[in-house]
């Protein structure tokens with residue numbers, strides 16, 4: 472019974488974080504990533520990423536207790552074992568909102584877009600796939 476109660480409490484906490492992580496007005500997320508009590512909402516500018524064109528990523532980060540910090544936005548092609556040819560810059564805009572500029576997908580195929588979040592003495596990497604034609 473104690474074990475079951477602990478599981479239920481964990482689920483409730485997770486739902487609370489998810490509900491608390493609302494995008495600011497005017498921010499329509501393209502994606503939502505969640506892991507280990509951290510939520511990242513993100514969108515890209517422009518919304519459709521073009522091959523060989525710079526783009527930006529806007530993100531909102533939420534988490535338990537002290538808000539976690541977004542420390543890195545990066546991308547790689549797992550099948551090709553390489554990253555991007557450019558290193559994006561990352562700026563905090565306050566309120567858990569961040570902007571990464573200068574990303575570029577220089578090859579068609581599957582890219583893994585990743586967000587490194589640090590808080591409470593641990594780092595969490597959340598990632599999503601983006602396929603470029």
Ligand SMILES: [Cu+2]
Pocket residue numbers: 548551553578580
């Ligand atoms: Cu490649």
